[in-house]
Amino acid sequence: MQVKVFLNEDEFPRQWYNLAADLPTPMQPPLGPDGKPITPDMLAPVFPMNLIEQEVSQERWIDIPEGILELLFRWRPTPLHRAVYLEKALGTPAKIYYKNESVSPPGSHKPNTAVAQAWYNKQFGIKNLTTETGAGQWGSALAFACALIGLECKVFMVRISFDQKPFRKIMMQTWGATCIASPSNQTHAGREILKVIPDTPGSLGIAISEAIEAAVTDKTGKTRYSLGSVLNHVMLHQTVIGLEAKKQLKKIGEKRVDIVIGCAGGGSNFAGLSFPFVADKISGADIEIIPVEPTSCPTMTRAPFVYDHGDTAKMTPLLPMYSLGHGFIPPPIHAGGLRYHGMAPLVCQAIVEGLLSPRAIDQNECYAAAVQFAKTEGIICAPETSHAIAAVIQEAKKAKEEGKEKVILFNMSGHGLMDLTGYENYFAGNLIDYPLPEEELQKSLKSLEGLPKPPANKSGKW
């Protein structure tokens, strides 16, 4: 039985898919501090104009430039696997497929947008990129992309991760990037915080502030900031995953997909796989599409749809999204990539429209799923990815109970070789589930008071 489908480079999609063109209700614009829509010009000090144009584009299909294709072909197309061994272990009649994004050199789906963003910045005459990183997955992907393209790259890494995960830092260094513990003395924002709390462990919010400041205050005008998730153009670049998957399923004669699953922190790997299938659903296809998050950070399953800042320090515009509040401090679960208070506006809008069925799962169930996956399919997945696998196993068991030959597709968004501590804690029985208590949720939502509300959509929801 064929358990893996490759695709040749000439079969690779030549255009990205933009879900914004097909959503029943148009996307709400990001708002400035004055509550008025942000204009492209206002974003110009932060991002190059060619990416800003993508960010606001309503075009359904956007051509992938030849230069970016060449970069993607370093490791793409990625294989589509059929998880026959997991299916057998579960005794399910379901057929389970997964895209293996772990084969990229940095080990995840993140480089899909990193190389595109680096390329557009280079085209625009930019010489330096700044970004932030938590656990290091995004920082290493951007460092990789900048090495290939020839850009300088500066990564502000949350101090606690900088100290606890030295390997990620060495990866970035090997690709020629500068990796700085945040808060740092290099920015006003960093210095102000260090004055007050010299031994702070840092946070993603602070690191974002530093990275944006470093970009906009650079006097050469040749520095911009890069973000690894949440924004529309990031979702766009990731759609190569789902577009490839469709071609691969067709290649082996699989005519339909019943369930599409991905984990979602900022939303990019989920969007990358699912958006081309969301398009089918909008056109009437009967598909269940499930973004999976941790119960400890239940943005999609328990937070309201609001306008909120993307960062703790309120430096970003207000984005229309489900949000736990920009002051939310997530518990220390191992899936660092899923500890975000908000969610990509495009993913949120699709939820509002009833196109997605979000689900939250405890981390112990996720690690149990990850271990079963490793023992059957052979790949040790990232802690984030384990959430997708846990949902897949739930659905495969349900298919067994119902006696239905469902076709399930999920995104194996990355390997876990740089994040094995979570497995160690799981084996030692030291892993704690942190379902968010209602009172903590309510307390965190207070930070949303006084912020504008998005208008109701056509069906009058939210």
Next chain:
Amino acid sequence: MQVKVFLNEDEFPRQWYNLAADLPTPMQPPLGPDGKPITPDMLAPVFPMNLIEQEVSQERWIDIPEGILELLFRWRPTPLHRAVYLEKALGTPAKIYYKNESVSPPGSHKPNTAVAQAWYNKQFGIKNLTTETGAGQWGSALAFACALIGLECKVFMVRISFDQKPFRKIMMQTWGATCIASPSNQTHAGREILKVIPDTPGSLGIAISEAIEAAVTDKTGKTRYSLGSVLNHVMLHQTVIGLEAKKQLKKIGEKRVDIVIGCAGGGSNFAGLSFPFVADKISGADIEIIPVEPTSCPTMTRAPFVYDHGDTAKMTPLLPMYSLGHGFIPPPIHAGGLRYHGMAPLVCQAIVEGLLSPRAIDQNECYAAAVQFAKTEGIICAPETSHAIAAVIQEAKKAKEEGKEKVILFNMSGHGLMDLTGYENYFAGNLIDYPLPEEELQKSLKSLEGLPKPPANKSGKW
């Protein structure tokens, strides 16, 4: 320009290539403690008979069973890349190709033989495998294979690595293997050493002794030992690398290869890529084939061709090979997989026959090459693999000087994401080269005194 060649599963080789069938002089047999050739029966407590048959086979082509093909197809065929970006950086007229073995779930070429050995053991009715591991590359590959096949796996890991590289241990555990610090209290050999040196850091020699003892003393008769390099059947299983490469080169119209390069510790990744090309060389093709080793452990470049034990404790048979002496203690270079006193007898015999051109390189030059490779080709390689890349760069520069469009092929045997400490030391300028002093070599060679000598070959060499 096409920078990557895939191969479909139906194009995958259906037979392994056995160099023993084509060597001008037949291989010398391994010898027992009495100096007489080892018979297959004598190996039966250690290995299953189906693998022993492969070990002594003179057949040129050996069918790959369907069950092993299925296992290999979890991640094979691996891509062949053209290193156009490295070529450009070097300004060389040479064309550089590499097999990317880092895409296997454990991240190296090791699973090629791990899944084959696990499968043959399972066929033979074996339930448990034991092995040893130094840095953990082989132990994790065998743990992976045993998980897929359904065998119990016990890995004796050298204590200093067990303590310093906890991630490798967690990988093995995730795949369901038991990983024990060696020396342990579980074997007579381990207990004897702990009595004398309770705080010993351990050694590969001790770990081999423990793993063999654990296999041969198991009263159920359902336990065997597995070795990840050196032996003939291991070289055989790895030839899928070179056989795939030939098909991929043909697919893109590359008609000849001038230079084939691989790093060599026990010899298996080098043999896997090169042996199908050694066959061409025996048939008259003009190819330079270069196994690369560290100057600190110069087995092929400075040691004599002798009969020596494979382990420090002299538990293994005597093998005909280049050896620094079984008492050799290699300096603490980062390429743990290249710190072996001997070399695969098949590789050694090919050297004796003048078919190979071994080369030794200092580790600082290797890390410089690895960093250049990471920044141009995007892949962070294993410390072992950096030796191959350093030799590739030497050859590419030579081609530039000579103005020749040489075609170079090398084995990217694994990624370095689990071994980034060496890069950190390199960046910090703390990396020391340890070219082996002549007096230390002579001292180590004393352990060979009194051992039998292999007879001269047809051309009267060694």
